[in-house]
Amino acid sequence: MNILIIESEIYLAQKVVSRLLDDGHNCDFVESPNIDNLTKDYDIILLSTSLPASLCKTIIRRYNDSIILLLVSYISDETVTDPIKEGAKDYIMKPFIMDELVRKIYHYRECKSLRKELQTLREYLDFQFNSVDTAGSVLPTTFPLLIETNSQISADKLAFELSRKLDLQMKFISLSSDKWQKQVNERFNGILYLTDFHALKKSSKESIIRIIEEKKAILVSLENEEDFPYTKVDFHKDDEFMLSNSIMTINDYVKMMVLSYQSKYPDTELSKKLGISRKSLWEKRKKLGIEKKK
Structure with missing residues (x-):
């Protein structure tokens, strides 16, 4: 100096x-x-x-x-x-x-x-969120809560706005990580922000629902979660096309599309939109561990 x-x-x-x-x-x-x-x-x-x-x-x-x-x-x-x-x-x-x-x-x-x-x-976040329209949407202050959305960045913006409102730190955990259970159970007094809830198997979803019962937790899912017992917020953008910051693999793209639209289209129409046969779609579900909603 x-x-x-x-x-x-x-x-x-x-x-x-x-x-x-x-x-x-x-x-x-x-x-x-x-x-x-x-x-x-x-x-x-x-x-x-x-x-x-x-x-x-x-x-x-x-x-x-x-x-x-x-x-x-x-x-x-x-x-x-x-x-x-x-x-x-x-x-x-x-x-x-x-x-x-x-x-x-x-x-x-x-x-x-x-x-x-x-x-x-802060300037970077404002830059990233500048084009994300969440006008009129505010998350409740009751926890735990789940955001059902087709736009991850919109969920991010809503969560950041809530953390600022409550003056609480946020801890970011991807539920697709092998370490999520350890991270969720660590002592933390802020907001747990848990993404990729849709990627979990049913048993794991039930497990994390029990774990977060007394925690200030926000979960994000890219598909509908009918059995979630706590507060749910539905935020879908009809004009939203989800993009990654890097080039996605074919399997990642298929997984993202299936998780995002399987509740909207039957398998016959979904496989046609993906340019694959219905049998191939079934094989992709099995290979990528995508559970089909009953």
Whole structure:
């Protein structure tokens, strides 16, 4: 990191510079800065509030994108409250233990990094969901619940909207994974978001229904689930054609189409639409483990 130390106590500043250099950082040190000479960019600024208040305010405003930590000799509105209102992140009282200063530096650097990552992820989600129309559809706040849909991304958007509304973390589990039972049973106080419910055999569906009885769980199925005992939400888009982010294998495509449309078309018509015989459709069901709804 590039770090600027602005401190009139030369002995203290030298100790700080020495420690930060040992940690592998680049450090600049000035006693009383000429604001016009501060042209470099810094990740961290250690600012002594022994400087005139107007100069501290100018520096804080100039480096509003940097992490500014105040080095203070006493606590007052002028030395702490006002600079923090201007944008400084925190303060440390002199004399201080060097390890405590370093801890604050790394803490606020990590916080800044996490905020940037969170903002990037939020913008990515907004970008992904921008073309997904869920207007007028809101998930209930009763758990467990099942979303029956032909659009996985629509279910994702509805679940994210609910998690934000309830201010709860979400844990993502694919029920087509061999590890789903362990993941579902792990201690977790947020929302369990379970996809591919339609891919389970009947016995496994019954098992997970028992497991999630007391959990905040959202399941997603691409087919109708007549025997689900809890809250169900039906969200189907007539104009939706489900696409994968990568090229699908023929078997994956057939499985997706059969699971999505077997409740809508009889086997004779479904096999015709897939361009295969009814016997081939039966063989595909058996090979891919697709249970036919009775």
